[in-house]
Amino acid sequence: MSTATFQIWRGERGNGKFVDYTTEYETGMVVLDVVHKIQGSVANDMAVRWNCKAGKCGSCSAEINGKPRLMCMTRLNQLDLTQPVTIEPMKTFPHVKDLVTDVSWNYEVKKKIQKFTPRKPDAPDGTWRVQQADVDRPQEFRKCIECFLCQDVCHVLRDHRLHDEFIGPRFLIHTAQLEMNPLDTGNRLKALKDDYNIGYCNITKCCTKVCPEEIKITDNGIIPLKERVVDEFYDPLGGLFKMFR
Amino acid sequence: MSSIDVPLKGGSFGTAKFGQTQRKDKWWIEPLLVFLGYALFIVYANYAIINYNCGGRPCYEVPGTGYLSPMFSPLLTRGAPTWWPSYAPFFGTMLILWAPLGFRFTCYYYRGAYYKAWWADPISCAVGEPRKSYWGERKWPLLIQNAHRYFLYFAIIFIFILTYDAWNGLWFDGPAGPRTQFGLGVGSLVLILNPILLGLYTFGCHSFRHLIGGRKDILSTSPVRKSCYDCVSGLNRKHMLWAWISMFYVGFVDLYIRLCAMGVWTDWRIL
Incomplete structure (x- = not known):
């Protein structure tokens, strides 16, 4: 297993900061898998909206390395994991908590x-x-x-x-x-x-x-x-x- | 829409400053290339329009051939009209170039490209902008973009004119007089390809796609219209590609004829 660093926006109502999480990953994982792994291990209170994990519900929208993308459809092998990967909520809508916005x-x-x-x-x-x-x-x-x-x-x-x-x-x-x-x-x-x-x-x-x-x-x-x-x-x-x- | 009351002004994260982004890819390459591409064409086109005289001979024609530069076609005049004030410079291309330039200026592809590369609105997707105010295409002067279909009508006329020029490019000076001998030079092929590339761009235009069938909700009852719409849609999918190729090719044709007229290049005769 290899490790990579993910900088995830943490905070409420627009106030917050990037928090670094270094975690192990496996071949075939998507960004939402990593977010769940981090949530399940070291950040139990992290808010993230998701549902189908198949690119059909449109729930897990976020900005990954600055680009608006679905977390469940962004495979890790599409990203440069030698650099920290940023994961932010969508900027256009009011922020609620962590990766969740009010759409x-x-x-x-x-x-x-x-x-x-x-x-x-x-x-x-x-x-x-x-x-x-x-x-x-x-x-x-x-x-x-x-x-x-x-x-x-x-x-x-x-x-x-x-x-x-x-x-x-x-x-x-x-x-x-x-x-x-x-x-x-x-x-x-x-x-x-x-x-x-x-x-x-x-x-x-x-x-x-x-x-x-x-x-x-x-x-x-x-x-x-x-x-x-x-x-x-x-x-x-x-x-x-x-x-x- | 004013009745929708949500606290979005300013946004939870504030507004990004110019160039501010979390993007880690080289997002600036595309607008830079577009900026340089347009700049190159504009500089060359201005040079070609201003410097139309090559040592006492026009640069837009090759002696002994029927070649004519597309930047000067149709050749409405070779000099200033008598009423034109002598102190003001006169370029014959002013009478014609507004049409193809207007067509490209109002083209949906070009608009998106130069709004980014020349006006930074936005400079790239999800990258901060330099200005806070924004009118879009709702007000003058950009309401003129809605005239795109009118420029299209002129652009289609130009396709026929340039096709006629390509035909003229097959006729050379012979014993019976000027333009009496049929032949084929490299310049003839250069001129033939020009209206083809311009046609691939012009007939893939979004406005043409709309006029040929897109404005109808029901196409199945008109098979010919449906086939035309499908053909135009096929060209439209590569509209950006044809926009760039046809624009630079026009510049290349002018350069070819100019260099042949100057004697720098030799126009090889095939037939």
């Missing part, structure tokens, strides 16, 4: 987005008929596990703290999923422009880079939404063309 703001944001509004059923039994080719696009966004790593890395939220104006990449792809759904009849374009402030996104693609589900958040979600907003509000020629069609 409830996200759930409040989701409530504000116009819900799925399906057209009338296609069949008398109240069901619809859709082609797989038409639901491929929204289904990509359904892979989201709501780990909120994209929200964490988005500089509009992380650095500029515009939480009360901008909904962030997670909810832009949620809106894209609804807007692109062939059954949906809702129109969220005005809200995207004025309330969700999609214009704050400057396409740096950080959200795409950290997504553990490898959703192409920017290229397939946010940019197509920006283009739909252009259709509606910034394209006079297109508007004229629509009038004569």
Whole structure:
């Protein structure tokens, strides 16, 4: 067995410091295994949120060596263990304790987005008929596990703290999923422009880079939404063309 | 969104200072390379535009051939119009370059890249920024980014113009007069590749992807539109690659023609 040093942020409500833990590790371990090992041996009071250990629940989001990642999906052989490895809570949300943050703001944001509004059923039994080719696009966004790593890395939220104006990449792809759904009849374009402030996104693609589900958040979600907003509000020629069609 | 009341202003950890991060990888390499790449092209493009005269002959044409530098195409004028004030410098490329430059300036890939490398907003993911204020693309002057599709329309016209230039590059001076002999030089191949690379970049554009099919929720009922959308999506996945290759290739074509015009390089004839 080899040993490595992990610097874990310890403290409450933003006040705290990195504490060094040197521990043994085995081949195949992930960062969450190490955190559990430390918690079970020398730091019984360390707070860490986790659930599935399979990259599907989105609970164990943290910043490992400064990068937003899931602890359960970060294998130790992906890290340089000759140097101390830092493990911190997400910076974008209010800190609770140690590695745990309060992500409830996200759930409040989701409530504000116009819900799925399906057209009338296609069949008398109240069901619809859709082609797989038409639901491929929204289904990509359904892979989201709501780990909120994209929200964490988005500089509009992380650095500029515009939480009360901008909904962030997670909810832009949620809106894209609804807007692109062939059954949906809702129109969220005005809200995207004025309330969700999609214009704050400057396409740096950080959200795409950290997504553990490898959703192409920017290229397939946010940019197509920006283009739909252009259709509606910034394209006079297109508007004229629509009038004569 | 203003009704959501959560204590997030300032954040639990405060705001990171410029360059502050726990990242241990060499995060600064990518923005540095992007900065240098754009700077190199801008410096060369300015040099090429200003120095269009090579010893009394234009640098953008090779004598005896139909070659024309893409930076000067279409060649609308060879000199300043009569009404142009003599004290002001005149560059014919001013009349045309706004279109391809506007297309690249408003391109979704370039925007993300130069916001990072040239404006440090952010300089890299999860790295502290230099400024506290932030408008994004919600206000002027960056509202102009929404005009990307209009620049796209011009960029598509340029693909046809440059294809015509590539055709002209296959004609050389012959016994019957200028541009009467069909042939093939290395410069012809250089010119043929140019609209191909620009096409791979232009037709992979996010706005084009939207206009060709992305704006529709249902594509299955229009198989041709669906096929076009899938093709454009395929190109779009490599948009960054084609953006860089096509940009530097335009510079290379100009350099090739310039050096041939100056007699530094010889344009080898294949046919």
